Amino acid sequence: MNDFVALTENEIYERMVATILDHRLPPGTKLIEDRLANAFGVSRTRIRPVLVRLANEQIVTLTPNRGAAVAQPTQAEAREVFQVRRMIEPTLIECFIGRADAGDMNLLSKCIADEEAARADGDLRLAVRLSGDFHLHIASASNHQTLGRILRELVSRTSLILMSYSAKLSMHKAQPASCACQEHRALLDAIRLRDTREAGRLMRAHLDQLESQLLFTSSTTELPDLMAIFSTDAKPHTELSIV
Numbered sequence: 191m192n193d194f195v196a197l198t199e200n201e202i203y204e205r206m207v208a209t210i211l212d213h214r215l216p217p218g219t220k221l222i223e224d225r226l227a228n229a230f231g232v233s234r235t236r237i238r239p240v241l242v243r244l245a246n247e248q249i250v251t252l253t254p255n256r257g258a259a260v261a262q263p264t265q266a267e268a269r270e271v272f273q274v275r276r277m278i279e280p281t282l283i284e285c286f287i288g289r290a291d292a293g294d295m296n297l298l299s300k301c302i303a304d305e306e307a308a309r310a311d312g313d314l315r316l317a318v319r320l321s322g323d324f325h326l327h328i329a330s331a332s333n334h335q336t337l338g339r340i341l342r343e344l345v346s347r348t349s350l351i352l353m354s355y356s357a358k359l360s361m362h363k364a365q366p367a368s369c370a371c372q373e374h375r376a377l378l379d380a381i382r383l384r385d386t387r388e389a390g391r392l393m394r395a396h397l398d399q400l401e402s403q404l405l406f407t408s409s410t411t412e413l414p415d416l417m418a419i420f421s422t423d424a425k426p427h428t429e430l431s432i433v
Contacts (some may be wrong), residue, residue, distance in 0.1 A: 210349055
């Protein structure tokens with residue numbers, strides 16, 4: 191008999207979001223309650239509130255008589271996500287610059303270095319997650335709770351958008367596009383100079399560039415085995431940054 195402590199609903203939520211951010215749970219994946227319950231070692235009643243929470247954040251869709259599935263953003267929704275990110279991230283950077291200390295700067299630098307290392311190793315899935323962590327740390331350290339929560343949702347939805355429409359993913363399977371490391375370095379330089387105007391400009395340009403990489407054509411993706419991904423006997427693949 192296995193000896194383990196049952197996961198909480200929040201831990202299940204974090205595992206599912208982390209897997210989406212890590213590009214291992216692609217858009218359209220059916221999230222069957224029984225299979226998720228077995229994989230996590232909990233009852234179905236523990237799974238349903240998690241799916242509702244994810245649906246409220248537009249990461250999952252809940253359809254009557256069809257159940258839950260990982261959301262598949264439309265082209266219009268993808269454009270809206272980047273539009274809103276361009277609106278709020280310059281404000282988050284301004285708040286971050288007003289509060290950030292050397293430790294925050296070092297953490298951003300580490301995010302960039304780790305992303306570059308992941309790219310050098312050919313682990314582009316990890317590079318995408320680390321790229322998202324760069325943005326999430328700015329939001330977290332900005333201490334703007336409302337915009338921070340909004341950005342966390344948008345980063346998760348951006349991951350779905352990249353899975354659905356990344357030009358690199360369409361050309362090379364399992365290689366989704368991510369933020370360019372050099373753009374993050376330029377942002378960090380402006381942040382260190384406490385130049386809020388330049389940092390805001392660079393952030394908007396950076397998001398423009400990321401959006402420009404999208405290719406709005408349909409593609410098919412092999413759907414994953416939920417048991418293999420979420421089994422409580424398996425070690426979690428990633429740690430998720432919390433905003």
